[in-house]
Amino acid sequence: MIVAIYMNFALNTKIFSSCSEAFIEPQNPVEPGILNVGDCKLGSFGNRLHIKSPEIQGHYLCPLPQTGEVAKNMAQWIEKRILLDADDKLIKFTVVDDKGIEETKAKGYEIVSTQSGTVDEKEIVWQERLLIVNSPKYAEAQARGLEKRIQNAITKILALTPAKGRGKKQITNEADLVEAVEAILKQQAVSGMLTYEYIKDVEKQEKYVGRGRGSADREKQITEKVRYVVTSVVRQTKAIESEVRKFAIPRIS
Numbered sequence: 001m002i003v004a005i006y007m008n009f010a011l012n013t014k015i016f017s018s019c020s021e022a023f024i025e026p027q028n029p030v031e032p033g034i035l036n037v038g039d040c041k042l043g044s045f046g047n048r049l050h051i052k053s054p055e056i057q058g059h060y061l062c063p064l065p066q067t068g069e070v071a072k073n074m075a076q077w078i079e080k081r082i083l084l085d086a087d088d089k090l091i092k093f094t095v096v097d098d099k100g101i102e103e104t105k106a107k108g109y110e111i112v113s114t115q116s117g118t119v120d121e122k123e124i125v126w127q128e129r130l131l132i133v134n135s136p137k138y139a140e141a142q143a144r145g146l147e148k149r150i151q152n153a154i155t156k157i158l159a160l161t162p163a164k165g166r167g168k169k170q171i172t173n174e175a176d177l178v179e180a181v182e183a184i185l186k187q188q189a190v191s192g193m194l195t196y197e198y199i200k201d202v203e204k205q206e207k208y209v210g211r212g213r214g215s216a217d218r219e220k221q222i223t224e225k226v227r228y229v230v231t232s233v234v235r236q237t238k239a240i241e242s243e244v245r246k247f248a249i250p251r252i253s
Contacts (some may be wrong), residue, residue, distance in 0.1 A: 034058045040065040041065045049117040064130075077132050078245055082107055085134075106129045108133035139247040146190075146243060153188040154233045156194055157181055161229045169219075170227040174200070177228045193239045 035058070036042065036051055042062040051058040063071045090107040097103065111130040116123060159181050162168045171177045177198060185191045203225040248249050 002247075036060045040064050045117070048115070048128075049119060049124060052124055053119040054122070054124075055119075072126055081109060081134060082245065090134075091164075104136060106135045107132050134247070141245075142247045143244050148241070150189040150193060150240070151171065152188050153184050153194055154192050156184045156188075156190075157194075157233050158230055160184075160205065160226070161198070163228075172226050172228070173184050177230075193236050193243065194233055195236060196230055196233045198228050201227050201229050203227075 033055075037060070040063050041047075042060060050056060051060050059222055066074060081090065081178050082204045085107070092107040093105050094102050095105055101220070109132055111132070113128050113130065115124065116125045136182055159173055160177065165168070171180070181196060182191075185194060205223045205225065207221050207223070
């Protein structure tokens, strides 16, 4: 039995309880242990503790949000996955199509840890499995999405400083240019994956002071028109490759 949960904690606890009552009845001879499946909101510790409480005695499966401790540990989990993959030691899920061709749908490994919490002044202890899963198809989709964002960022950064022309707005302040570029990198979630170079373009104009014809002895005034021009945007290959390596899915059960 699978119950999909996508709501907040207060509603979740009521749903978990009602589901358990519905399926654990004398006329319905099933053991406690309903599997609750949901998105990363299900993964809060409060939800997980409630599911493992004596009232529910259930199980859960959900992706972990890549924040907090998960974000801190993700790099080493991914590094371990890469090492295990190189030694062909990952657990694999494969399917064979109607032509007899075998395809790997997912592969990964698990980490088992002990979790504990208190429910109604009673300590609850259970074993939790953290699954570090890589889906080749999912990873490919993420890589395509990253490449699209990189290309969008490059296009938008170069468009900040167009060639001179009527109606072509120019950036005349260096700080404004830097701020605009950083905003694009953040918007496209590619900070650190692109670097850029720019120059200060100065156009000097010489005019005679006052009206009338010019002469060798007449006073002149020199004005400067300044604009900043992005000359190149460079991909940072190592940073991009490092980001692609992160495309694994941490799940807990």
